[in-house]
Amino acid sequence: EKGGFDSFMDKEIHDQPAAVRDTLLGRLNEKGELTLDELKIDESVLRSIDKIIVVACGTAAYAGNVARYAIEHWCRIPTEVELAHEFRYRDPIVNEKTLVVAISQSGETMDTLMAVRHAQEQGAKVISICNTNGSTLPRESDAALYTHAGPEIAVASTKAFLAQITATYVLGLYLAQLRGNKYKDEVREILRELEAMPDKIQRVIDNEDQVKNLGRAMAEEESVLFLGRHVGFPVAMEGALKLKEIAYIHAEGFAAGELKHGPIALIEEDLPVFVVVPSPRGRDSLHSKVVSNIQEIRARGARTIVIAEEGDEAVKPYSDTVIYVPEAPTLLQPLLATVPLQIFACALAGAKGYDVDQPRNLAKSVTVE
Numbered sequence: 001e002k003g004g005f006d007s008f009m010d011k012e013i014h015d016q017p018a019a020v021r022d023t024l025l026g027r028l029n030e031k032g033e034l035t036l037d038e039l040k041i042d043e044s045v046l047r048s049i050d051k052i053i054v055v056a057c058g059t060a061a062y063a064g065n066v067a068r069y070a071i072e073h074w075c076r077i078p079t080e081v082e083l084a085h086e087f088r089y090r091d092p093i094v095n096e097k098t099l100v101v102a103i104s105q106s107g108e109t110m111d112t113l114m115a116v117r118h119a120q121e122q123g124a125k126v127i128s129i130c131n132t133n134g135s136t137l138p139r140e141s142d143a144a145l146y147t148h149a150g151p152e153i154a155v156a157s158t159k160a161f162l163a164q165i166t167a168t169y170v171l172g173l174y175l176a177q178l179r180g181n182k183y184k185d186e187v188r189e190i191l192r193e194l195e196a197m198p199d200k201i202q203r204v205i206d207n208e209d210q211v212k213n214l215g216r217a218m219a220e221e222e223s224v225l226f227l228g229r230h231v232g233f234p235v236a237m238e239g240a241l242k243l244k245e246i247a248y249i250h251a252e253g254f255a256a257g258e259l260k261h262g263p264i265a266l267i268e269e270d271l272p273v274f275v276v277v278p279s280p281r282g283r284d285s286l287h288s289k290v291v292s293n294i295q296e297i298r299a300r301g302a303r304t305i306v307i308a309e310e311g312d313e314a315v316k317p318y319s320d321t322v323i324y325v326p327e328a329p330t331l332l333q334p335l336l337a338t339v340p341l342q343i344f345a346c347a348l349a350g351a352k353g354y355d356v357d358q359p360r361n362l363a364k365s366v367t368v369e
């Protein structure tokens with residue numbers, strides 16, 4: 001049952017360290033290598049694929065968007081992500097050398113199933129990342145990589161999302177290991193870092209009061225924006241989706257770099273804007289670019305709520321609120337930065353008196369097209 005929590009969603013947010021730990025369990029050997037016995041696709045086939053297409057819907061598609069950054073970087077395989085219901089209607093280029101990765105918590109989402117069937121008709125191999133044993137999607141796939149988040153009851157997906165992201169990392173790192181690549185040392189290092197993530201997620205949860213208070217204080221807001229860049233972009237999209245789903249508030253996620261191409265016109269006095277900031281230790285100048293974005297929106301009166309890495313002092317002068325999360329490699333940051341956004345949506349919707357587990361108009365699994 002709810003184990004003393006107010007809602008299943010609240011409980012499932014707290015289940016996340018275990019969901020990530022259990023999804024990694026048994027997949028890393030003592031030598032620090034990945035073993036994926038369940039991937040019943042010939043290694044030679046996996047070595048020869050020249051394109052990956054991730055198909056999924058909703059939150060699972062945002063997990064796919066995170067996966068794309070990681071898989072392309074580690075494996076150097078061109079990777080696309082497509083909403084499953086759009087996929088087959090654009091006459092996609094799919095053949096025997098295409099690996100389709102279908103992500104679904106329930107394994108029963110009809111849109112995703114139809115996309116998979118379409119890909120299979122054209123000879124693609126399909127790996128599904130799924131949380132529900134024996135559901136339709138893994139049965140119809142060439143191989144299944146299960147997430148071990150445990151049953152997810154709340155309609156708004158939380159722990160399945162973190163488990164899905166974890167499983168895509170495992171898959172990406174496995175393909176990198178199999179195909180040999182120039183990032184060998186980085187892959188080994190990332191595997192070590194991945195094992196440290198459950199404890200870091202727990203630290204974010206231990207800090208939940210700050211975010212809960214913020215959520216409760218913002219119950220009367222009419223619109224909230226979310227900005228992110230690189231892997232922070234799908235995190236921003238997911239933060240906005242959570243708020244739409246359970247709090248019925250207008251919320252939009254943007255790529256921070258897109259601001260000046262239009263969305264900055266929306267910024268007005270007091271508008272709350274969440275910004276997911278990349279690590280200052282990361283490559284390129286991403287961090288400073290996002291800090292500039294925060295400055296720009298602050299100058300136009302926005303209320304800035306910033307999710308940043310511990311020790312990042314640069315964001316402070318431009319933030320109304322800073323929510324710090326532990327240090328992590330950039331590609332793994334979504335496992336941490338998403339959590340405050342989930343806690344925020346859950347607290348805000350609770351403060352409005354809504355049933356967060358059963359939002360209006362939504363079903364847990366969407367079994368019609």
Ligand code: M6R
Nearest residue numbers: 058059060104105106109156157
């Ligand atoms: O069961 P699935 O993962 O295939 O479901 C996909 C989406 O319907 C699902 O993620 C939906 O967006 C959730 N309600 C998000 O919280």
